[in-house]
Amino acid sequence: MDKEVDPHVLAVIDEMRLSGPRLTPVEIVAKMGVFDARDKPFDHAWLATGDNVIATIWAEHVNVGSGGRWFYLESMDVQHRAGGGTRAPNQVQRAKDRLALLKRTFDAGQGFRTVLQTNRVAIAELESNKSAKVSTRVRDDAEWHVASWEPDQLLAVLVRGPRGWEPSEEEIKAARARTSVAKADEPEAAEPVVVVADASxxxxxxxxxxxxxxxxxxxxxxxxxxxxxxxxxxxxxxxxxxxxxxxxxxxxxxxxxxxxxxxxxxxxxxxxxxxxxxxxxxxxxxxxxxxxxxxxxxxxxxxxxxxxx
Known part of the structure; x- marks a missing residue:
């Protein structure tokens, strides 16, 4: 939701939204070279023409570091939702597909393009609330890249703009707390047992x-x-x-x-x-x-x- 987004980030998104053409979320991705975007409206990353990777960046999880640089903590825990709880099998697959494309850019030393997105529900409910919908999606003309890839920490750091800058340990620690990205060795809270009746x-x-x-x-x-x-x-x-x-x-x-x-x-x-x-x-x-x-x-x-x- 907009109120969860850093004010500086939200101002940039609003400027992009007002200055660009009025397109649906799917049309934005399609115009970036993803010809099968209509068949993949709920994917979180896509392979576009020219082997370009496009990824969704949820603005609620964008952090602003020193010098005004934006960064984003990408969890490698594909089994659990950012807001807590176990992902459904198709959610797990989407998370795996996204990580595979991001890893592809990291291995090749290439950047990737993004769409910045805000949502109509709290970001913690993005994968659990049936009412979750895109509020705003805009194309970000600035290139992003994977600055670090740390499987042992189940964490990748994505950075907007030129290479050569990474967030400090203190900034990453603060971002973890803000975005609920757990460390690899943190014990998980016990989840309530929910009994679901069989449907006809x-x-x-x-x-x-x-x-x-x-x-x-x-x-x-x-x-x-x-x-x-x-x-x-x-x-x-x-x-x-x-x-x-x-x-x-x-x-x-x-x-x-x-x-x-x-x-x-x-x-x-x-x-x-x-x-x-x-x-x-x-x-x-x-x-x-x-x-x-x-x-x-x-x-x-x-x-x-x-x-x-």
């Missing part, structure tokens, strides 16, 4: 459909539920001008509903319809619901997919 297939599907409708509408798109028409897809997504962008089949998995199948209509539509996509919502009935989009050629890779007999 109907409940999982209804929750997944609701999630997807809110997701696309939250990004400013029009989402129409056409599942009752048996067209081979459930939701048609279009932009403000009415142009159809995606025709999406929605499937939800949850406790008690670990798998799903495609119907004959959905299979047939995946072959003839170029805008057809499969969107799987994992943990659909829980606050940790997350999704991933698959092209027809990738359906067999979707978690929970069960081929029809």
């Amino acid at each position: 297939p109907e409940e999982a599907q209804a929750a997944a459909t609701d999630y997807v409708m809110r997701h696309f509408k939250g990004y400013g798109y029009k989402a129409e539920d056409v599942s009752g028409q048996k067209l081979g897809y459930d939701i048609e997504v279009s932009n403000a001008k009415g142009a159809t962008l995606l025709r999406v089949v929605v499937k939800g998995t949850a406790t008690g509903v670990p798998t799903f199948k495609l119907t004959s209509e959905e299979n047939a539509c995946s072959v003839r319809e170029p805008l057809w996509r499969l969107l799987v919502v994992s943990e659909a009935t829980s606050p940790a619901a997350q999704h991933k989009i698959f092209k027809p050629s990738e359906v067999s890779q979707a978690p929970g997919f069960e081929p029809s007999a």
Whole structure:
């Protein structure tokens, strides 16, 4: 949330927002050279044209060091959320993918490009609150780089601007406290045991459909539920001008509903319809619901997919 962002950082973001074109969060990433940005709206890092890496920088976690230099502590603990709690499998995979791209730039001695982002909910709830949405996303024209990579500390330090500067130990210590990035040897607090009741297939599907409708509408798109028409897809997504962008089949998995199948209509539509996509919502009935989009050629890779007999 804006109130969690350093005032200097927020002022720069506001200036970028007011001076740039009005684009959706996905359009910003797409215009930076990520052609499949619409298929990866929830990823946290992307590989763009020219082998350029683009990463999200959450402004709430940007720290301002000596000389006004910005830095960001990147946790290598892929299993746990920054706000506490265990990540869902798809959240773990996103964290691994992001670290792999950042490590790629570190090994090559290259910088990477970023989008600066603020959020509508507290940053600690980013991966646990179903209402979490982007508040502001802007392209940062300044290059970032990985200044240090310390697997033994489960920590990488990302720095904005020219090489040759790194935050001091005192600055890193203060940033750890501010952003809740734990040290590798710190014991974890015991988590409460939560008993989740099994969902029915109907409940999982209804929750997944609701999630997807809110997701696309939250990004400013029009989402129409056409599942009752048996067209081979459930939701048609279009932009403000009415142009159809995606025709999406929605499937939800949850406790008690670990798998799903495609119907004959959905299979047939995946072959003839170029805008057809499969969107799987994992943990659909829980606050940790997350999704991933698959092209027809990738359906067999979707978690929970069960081929029809």
